[in-house]
Amino acid sequence: MKDCIFCKIVANEIPSYTVYEDDIVKAFLDISQGTPGHTLVIPKKHIPDIFEYDEELASQVFARIPKIARAVKASNPDIKGMNILNNNGQVAYQSVFHSHFHLIPRYSSNDDFKMIFKDNSNKYDSDALKKIQDSIVAHMGD
């Protein structure tokens, strides 16, 4: 897609530090290196976000992530864990609208990556949870 920075990376019009590629995906170092080894895995096909995948492409992309994650982890003995993150929509911190999965190696709880899940469980009774459940189930489709 014209004007998509990741399509340009796929086409090698913009250089990248590629660590893996095949006919379906390309994996390359994120320029920001949130933590050392921070890698992006993208489908070569331009897909804006998770909502636009069909099952075939999703299974092809997801199938490749563990292998790439294992290689990133094995690349540095100091890597103790990894966050795999996929942002969808500006409100969810997506800034490049060509779908991508962040592989963020974790070195310690004090490294440069933070994630906060607020615990709101005390605000939901079973009726409220059931209502949310029913609404999602009603939209599940095939």
Ligand code: 5GP
């Ligand atoms: P998002 O915020 O959309 O989840 O993540 C986009 C990521 O793309 C950011 O972490 C940013 O550092 C990375 N990025 C943006 N432009 C480039 C680029 O030209 N090359 C590489 N390697 N990464 C990029």
Ligand code: ZN
């Ligand atoms: Zn693109």
